[in-house]
Amino acid sequence: MPKVLMIHPDRCTGCQNCELACSFSHENQFRPTATRIHVYSWEREGFSVPMMCQQCDSASCVKVCPTGALHRAKGTTLVEYSREKCIGCRMCTIACPFGNAVYDSVTESILKCDTCDGDPACVQFCPSQALEFVDDNISTRSRKRELAGKFKSAFEGA
């Protein structure tokens, strides 16, 4: 079953352990510019949202890539990146409407989420289950259930 990385901003505590785990799993070091996931925090309101590539079905980065360095292997949910095909034109970084493909001058490559070959380090290190790697068809089940609960209480009240 294909899996997707689900973000639950309501559970995020803003600790950035996901960023640290991402950098470490790719480079064995902690470099803030090496992470493929970024947590944005609004301090006045105390709210944080992790952002990373969502592996779009119809991905702008794939469409704009002139060499096929960014591509989707048939039958998978992952947008893959081949460093050896990449010419560093950075068109993908412009095309991605979410800003989730980034050019890194240290490694001279495009950084985007690769789901760590199906075992995402960010999920492993998130202490509050704000990130989950789940089967694509159940990814929103918890939210549906929560909303269904509201129906339940509405009818119970009536």
Next chain:
Amino acid sequence: MNGYSGTILRVNLTTGAVTRQATDMKDAALYIGARGLADKLYIDEVDPKVDPLSPDNKLVFAPGPFTGTFAPSGGRYHVVTKGPLTDVIAGANSGGSWGPELHYAGYDALIIEGKADEPVYLWIKDDVVEIRKASHLWGKWVPDTTDLVRAETDVEAKVACIGPAGEKQVLFAAIMNEMHRAAGRGGVGAVMGSKNLKAIAVVGTKAISVARPKEFKDAVLVGRKGIKEHPVGGAGLKAYGTDVLVNILNEIGSFPVHNFQDGYSPTADKVGGETLAANQLVRAKGCFSCVISCGRVSKVKNPKYAGEGEGPEYEAAWSMGPDCGIDNLDAVTHSNHLCNEMGMDPISFGSTLACAMELFEAGLITLKETEGVDLSFGNVDAMVEMTRKTGLREGIGNKLALGSYRLANSYGHPELSMTVKKQEIPAYDPRGIQGIGLEYATCNRGGCHVKGYTIAVEVLGCGAKLDPHATLDKPYWVKLFQDLTAAIDASGGCIFGTFGMGGDNYSAMLSALTGVTYTTEDYLKAGERIWNLEKMFNIGAGMTSKDDQLPLRMTTLPIKTGPSKGELSHVPEMLPEYYKLRGWDEKGVPTQERLHELQLA
């Protein structure tokens, strides 16, 4: 260079000179980083007799080796200076993301010296360091300062700054980062204000490398598991924050009220963490690399005290709450937000106000002085008003801004100040909990709980469960906690990590990260070295064993009601054994032999 950036940055605000030096790796091995390395740099360069608010004083900021890595809850930086409140070594640390950012920018420490002739802020982007004018920011509160500095530098910059309390040199002003995180105690913010330094904005993009990556990751995972499975570290703190301690301390009758006139409150629950979770809590928040999430994003809906922010912590809920005879958590949360926004330590503020209330009830502070405000215990509106007046040094707030010792002393009653070395002692009554009293009395930075948190074993039963009323073996535990905490502070760790991790975990992580092998014994030894280094500075500053004692009230006025009724502190009986365990003489001076053993002589 694993775990370290390799460079120390020095900024002289008098001359505008920005210079760099290599991190001394021999010192790094001995003092680890953060608190230890900052202590070493500071103490090597500054005369212990320095006036804390003079340009001759320095201010050292330092992340530790853990800071910026995924060592659990290990993202802290430490600020070291001589404290204007205490006139001894002041060391305060803070979480959030500022410390990691400084480490990523390439610095193991930042030394600030001199005094700018007009308000300035510092903008550090990796190797580029600028001193910029800040006259337009002077007077701004912490959240606005943070936003304005970001607008002028980088929207993602991490900003440490002072608010009006620091500018006006409130003696317990804090340095704030990411708006709500505080290097809170001892008046480090006043020192920053005395230098006309409003803020330090940082963006860092460099890497922190790891000596043995797999071993480090494995050690981190073991540590995380320990915390997750611990009832306090893994669940309690996230659910209820540190304020969960209100009911725990009150239930054993060691919850000081009315400026320590008693140690129990029948209505304590009204300011406890459970009440906070039910009413003001929006969500739990974690500092950088935190797995515990004790932070409280809080919101007060009551229009009178409305606002959003963070906290309160247990000690703040206590100091501005029951210690002032107040159990209105909306008001206390609001005042906590004000303390954050003006940049001052709510522990010292609340306890100073409690002292003022006692002076007022005794007829020593008059209505004329308070401009008609009734400062009786329990006056909620007066507490909120005094928070603002103290942060801005208006009216009687100008006197409260000096802390309770100077306040009470100015009325001829220093014994009404609940302080050690002029710093307010926190929310654990030392008459009902003997070990923590010894920690208050001997702590190098003055009255403080976190530098030797024996509450873990005396009250919470973490690792061991001791009788809080007993004195037996307490000197041993105080020394152990002080040494371990010094090493954890020096690593960049949060003391709450000890709710699930011990010296074995810390030394294993530090060894794998830095490549320098530390046994648990080595790790504790580094902590002891740091403790003794600070002690020697304090002796140079004029401290003697007479300063290692609690307020008279703790040894003469028994707790009146509740489960610890009749109890007094026995610090004087425990002190000789503590000195002996430390290898100090009977006057509390480290012996040459012990200093030599610790490579300090």
